Amino acid sequence: MAADPALKMTRKEFVSDQDVRWCPGCGDYSILANVQRVMPELGVPRENVVFVSGIGCSSRFPYYMNTYGFHTIHGRAPAFATGIKASRPELSVWIVTGDGDGLSIGGNHLLHTIRRNINTQILLFNNQIYGLTKGQYSPTSKVGIKTKSTPQGSIDHPVDPIAFAIGCGATFIARTIDVDAKHMQNILKRAHEHKGTAFVEILQNCPVFNDGIWEDVQDRKSRAKASLVLEHGQPLVYGPAENRQGIVFKDGIPSVIDLAEDDDPIERGVVVHDEHPEASSYAGVLATLQRPDFPLPVGVFRAVEKPTYEAMLQDQVDSATAERGVGDLSALLHSGDTWRI
Amino acid sequence: MTAKNPDGIPSSQNPVSQQPGNSKPAEQLEGIAIRFAGDSGDGMQLTGTRFSDETALAGNDLSTFPDFPAEIRAPAGTMAGVSGFQIHFSSIDIHTPADQPDVLIAFNPAALRANVDDVRPMGMVIVNIDSFNQKSLTRAGYGDDPLPELRERFQVVEVPFTTLNRAALQGLDLSQREIDRCKNFFALGVLCWLYGRPMDATERWLGGKFKGDVLEGNIRTLRAGHAFGETTEIFPASFVIPAAKIAPGTYRNITGNQALAWGIVAAGVQMERNVFLGAYPITPASDVLHEVARYRHFGVKTFQAEDEMAAVSSTIGAAFAGQLAVTVSSGPGFVLKQEALGLAVMVELPLVAINVQRAGPSTGSPTKTEQGDLLAVLFGRHSESPIPIIAPCTPGDCFHAALEAFRMAVKYMTPVIVLSDGYLANSSEPWLIPEVDSLARNPVKHAHPADIGEFQPYARDPETLARPWAIPGTKGLEHRIGGLTKEDKTGNVIYDADNHGKMNALRKAKIEGIAKDYAPIEIDGPPEGEILVIGWGGTLGAITAAVESVREEGLSVSRIHLRHLNPFPSDLGDILGRFEKVLLPELSDGHLALLLRAKYLVDVRSLTKTEGQPFKIAELTEAIHELHASEN
The missing domain is CATH 3.40.50.970 (Thiamin diphosphate (ThDP)-binding fold, Pyr/PP domains)
Incomplete structure (x- = not known):
């Protein structure tokens, strides 16, 4: 990734000269600010960074980053990014998508990019609504949501982005919140460090068409109780200090227990978070934790190592070249049976 | 078209020489077209390809046409499963796989039924007689044995390929199924004998593909087929198709x-x-x-x-x-x-x-x-x-x-x-x-900051109107592109009406300018006159053969073949205007004809065909004659 720790860069260098055109109060502003803030710390020169997006509000993102950028077509950003990364593994390739772009029209590309483990960062902004087309329900919208296209309420069962990524065999899966700058910056750094596809769901508020869906996890007061911060090696404990609760698994089924102030959660059987199990079943159970019965987990669900697609592809080029020598066009054209006249 | 002896089939008269390793007389032919046909699983494409390669090595001009079903293995013995491969080879320059095969090798009744009507009258029809039983005849849709009737129309040759192949492979450690799968190579051996093809390249190819008894079996049956041709009384003579006189070089x-x-x-x-x-x-x-x-x-x-x-x-x-x-x-x-x-x-x-x-x-x-x-x-x-x-x-x-x-x-x-x-x-x-x-060498030059002043992603080369190809990894040329309307030069997203029209016009002008690079259209025949035949794409061979054929009959016909369909060559309109009648054969409902009529206001006559098959030469010569005979 041509990371250079000595490289001194500033946030400003990553801000393009284009006016940002999201609605006032949109969660995308905060995500953009955090990405621009993290970029200088990654040690990758601006010219080696590429942002690729599809279509939707989130997909305007590349215009605002002073790096290389490609605003492509609806749902296909992962496929464009695959062509970039497979042919130029040294570039740092970031995919910006949304719940409609990534999980509806682009679901197939998301699936295959993740399963190939192409070393890119996928940032999926989830606001559970179509914003740019003015407010139709999305594949992550809850059953019953009333929108312009569902005046009697949605009858679609939603897909959970984290569970989807687990099903695709993602090697890095995380969830963060648009307004939690510190948490998001940490997750972005972790995603960048990961060798392979890093899938990050960012809970994002749409103040115009779906305002407040993440309010309980966004709000500083309610956040402690509504969300569960995942930290490797730490027990699954959440809630205010005076009213802590923990997650225990009984026969593989999660449930909540109350913890007294002097309880040792681990002794009480609270599960200790582990990002690295080879099997994805544990992360799969975490993905089922949904409000109101459970807190919503945020943080890194899973981080495991697997060879990346572009590295294996480059290995094939290198080994073929080592075995057969650099291709000779004349020898190719004369290979097999030929005759002279 | 390749001239044949009068009855259109190889005959044993006029032996001219003996082929090496061949005790029978050999007759010289200018060219011949052979079609291999059998079940999808009979290896017809492979047999045809091997025969083609041997034919190429023998120095003939050739043209092949594989014609196979979409089903990988349709039920055996059915019409749906018939796979064919036609090869036309000659001692003179040829352009197509030929309208009608002179020889058909049919591995089963279905292959016979699907192909025999294409064979030239009194052509040779070689059948695998082992496959002619009531069950397979019924499966092919034949009520009665068709061979008695076909003997009136063709020179029918019955060869028990299955039996002969099994006899040749006795003693090998192969299953019956594996043995039977080799029978196409027995037939290939017979054909190689009949037309004096060497078999070394096929044996080399088999050596690279198989090993053990499978390799041994294929080579043994190939050679057995060759020996069968040499010894059987079914074929009184073999045939020689001398090498074609084509431009020197390596082929x-x-x-x-x-x-x-x-x-x-x-x-x-x-x-x-x-x-x-x-x-x-x-x-x-x-x-x-x-x-x-x-x-x-x-x-x-x-x-x-x-x-x-x-x-x-x-x-x-x-x-x-x-x-x-x-x-x-x-x-x-x-x-x-x-x-x-x-x-x-x-x-x-x-x-x-x-x-x-x-x-x-x-x-x-x-x-x-x-x-x-x-x-x-x-x-x-x-x-x-x-x-x-x-x-x-x-x-x-x-x-x-x-x-x-x-x-x-x-x-x-x-x-x-x-x-x-x-x-x-x-x-x-x-x-x-x-x-x-x-071959031209055109090393790619990506945009570099040293070569340009202020970088603009949509600044254009004054001659080609191309924008710079600035690629990630180039310091100083960071930029964003996308599908939204671009501002001229800067590439910024903009919704200005004049700019939108201007960008459309620029892109159009850029593409139209490509025609400047084309070589002038080559006209085969007089530069002006009565009839111009236009073609494009894969119909070149059939159109060329048809035009040559009608010229032999005395018509003056010119021919052009379009390589560039957008933008059109700048000399096209002028050429169209120099002929009284323009014929455009296409394997479609006339797409190019529609375009030429619209752009050049020329009364292009469209000859269309949408049967999934290439043009036959005869279809084209007929259309040319009709056009010639028409009033205007």
Whole structure:
């Protein structure tokens, strides 16, 4: 990734000269600010960074980053990014998508990019609504949501982005919140460090068409109780200090227990978070934790190592070249049976 | 057309020589067309391909036409499962696989029934008589044994291929099924004897493909077939087709798909950039992906995508990253790429998109040929979205078309479409191997900050109107592109009406300017006169043969073949105006005819055919005669 720790860069260098055109109060502003803030710390020169997006509000993102950028077509950003990364593994390739772009029209590309483990960062902004087309329900919208296209309420069962990524065999899966700058910056750094596809769901508020869906996890007061911060090696404990609760698994089924102030959660059987199990079943159970019965987990669900697609592809080029020598066009054209006249 | 002896079949009269290792007399023929036909599992394509390679090595001009069903293995013995391979070879220059085979080898009654009516009257029909039982006759739809009736019309030769092959392979450690699978090589041996083909290349090929008793079995039955031809009384003589007098040089056999693949690899070498091919499997284009995937040591990366949209999108991504990018598909897949190609037009990135056309609409007949995608590739994207189109005209020409497409794409910063077809894809011909030194070298130069002052992603080269190809990794040229309307020069997103129109006009002018690079159209025949026949793509052979044929009958007919279908050559309108009558044969409902009539206001007569089959020469000569006889 041509990371250079000595490289001194500033946030400003990553801000393009284009006016940002999201609605006032949109969660995308905060995500953009955090990405621009993290970029200088990654040690990758601006010219080696590429942002690729599809279509939707989130997909305007590349215009605002002073790096290389490609605003492509609806749902296909992962496929464009695959062509970039497979042919130029040294570039740092970031995919910006949304719940409609990534999980509806682009679901197939998301699936295959993740399963190939192409070393890119996928940032999926989830606001559970179509914003740019003015407010139709999305594949992550809850059953019953009333929108312009569902005046009697949605009858679609939603897909959970984290569970989807687990099903695709993602090697890095995380969830963060648009307004939690510190948490998001940490997750972005972790995603960048990961060798392979890093899938990050960012809970994002749409103040115009779906305002407040993440309010309980966004709000500083309610956040402690509504969300569960995942930290490797730490027990699954959440809630205010005076009213802590923990997650225990009984026969593989999660449930909540109350913890007294002097309880040792681990002794009480609270599960200790582990990002690295080879099997994805544990992360799969975490993905089922949904409000109101459970807190919503945020943080890194899973981080495991697997060879990346572009590295294996480059290995094939290198080994073929080592075995057969650099291709000779004349020898190719004369290979097999030929005759002279 | 190849002249034959009067009854149209090889006969044992006029023996001229004896072939080496052959005790029977041999008769000289100018050329002959043979069709192999059997079940999909009988190995007809392989037998035909091997015979073609031996024929090429014997120095004949040749043209082949594989014609097979879409089903991999339809139920044995049914009409649906019949697979055929026709080869026409000659001591003179030929252009097509021939309208009618002189010889048919039918491995079962279904193959006979599906093909025998195509055979030249009194031609030779060799049947595997072992397969003629009541069950297989019924399965083929024959009520009674057809052979008595066919003996009136053809020279029917009955050979017990199955029995002879089994006898030849006695004692080998092979199952009955494995033994029977070798019988096509027995037939190949017979044919090699009959037409004096060497068998060394086939034995070498078998050695590279099989080992142990399977190898032994195939070689043994091949040789047994040859010996059978020599000893049996069924064939009183063999035939000699002398080598053709063609331009000196080194030749090989090549199919259109192989030539496209090699053209893609060659582009990487000649333009000094790595190649990226993104594709999704589809008949009849997949062989291009298969072939290119073998050449990683040329720095070539192939990517089998999850679908057609990902195939083209990854290709555009690779183009953005600075690669020589190409995607390949056939009609049903190509239409899925159209939205992304519209983006490629908008962002003005160079890439090559190949459509190996097949018979449609919808899934249609996947293994059959057609030219019905011209209007779709030209106009199938929404709004104003011009893309240049190059149509190769022979299997070997596919190599040069691929190279030209890459050069054009990079020079003008545009996607370029190559329009091949199923006939070119699978047919083979002897190909004069080009000297690598004779191929243009066009090393790619990406934009560099030192060469430009203030960088503007949509500033244009004054001559070509191409924008700079600035690629990620280049410090100082960071920029953003996308599908939204671009401001002239800066590339910023803008909704200004005048600018929108201006950008459309600029892109149009850029593509139209490509015609400046074309060589003048070559007119075969007088530059003006009564009749001009125009063709494009894979119909070249049939049209050339037909025009030569009517000229022999005294008509004055001129011929041009269009390689560039967008933009049209600038001298085309003038040429059209110099002829009284213009005939345009197309394997479609007349796509190019529609375009020429609209653009040049010329009364182009359209000869159309949408049967999934190439033109027969006779269909074209008839149309030319009719046109000649018509009032105006």
